[in-house]
Amino acid sequence: MPQSAELIRLSDLPQSTPALLAEIQGGRHLMRRLLSLGLRQGSRLSVVQRRGQGLVLATGEVRIAVGSGIADKLWVTPCDLSEDDPDPDAETATDPARSSMGL
Template sequence: MSHTAPPIPLSELQHDTPARIVEIQGGRHLTRRLLALGLRQGSLLSVVQRRGQGLVLATGGGRIAMGFGVAEKVHVCVDPEARNDGGLD
């Protein structure tokens, strides 16, 4: 039986918890900016560091820094079946 947790803002995601982006609650400009960074609906990521008013994310073998305001607009669902080895495919 599969139980899916409700989406949460990326800013609330616990450290080293794999999650997938389910929604970007922003305008076209924000969506394009995130797409340019390789982040889109369905992308797997995790928070690897919290720095002041921002986060450092691991996604697809890379690292991306993101401000708290943007992280509030990106909603994710925890993905317990995803690998969590720092690379995240």
């Protein structure tokens, strides 16, 4: 992550904007809770829905609901996933074993 990257609170991230989880400002309990949900520093996520004060996040195929208290402790860097994430189908096209199996 570049040093000039803009950090914003997850609660301020516009809906459907891809981001990387850059910093977690919480204690050990919060870190464990987020890890159990599959969220850690460097995770790619986006806000898919705002529900009252809470948010529904997408990370991969998983959807996670977090309250505003947790959302305020998570700092993210908005990003363009097309820059950082190679085309997921590119690996399939170059791997003959996977392409022959229809994967």
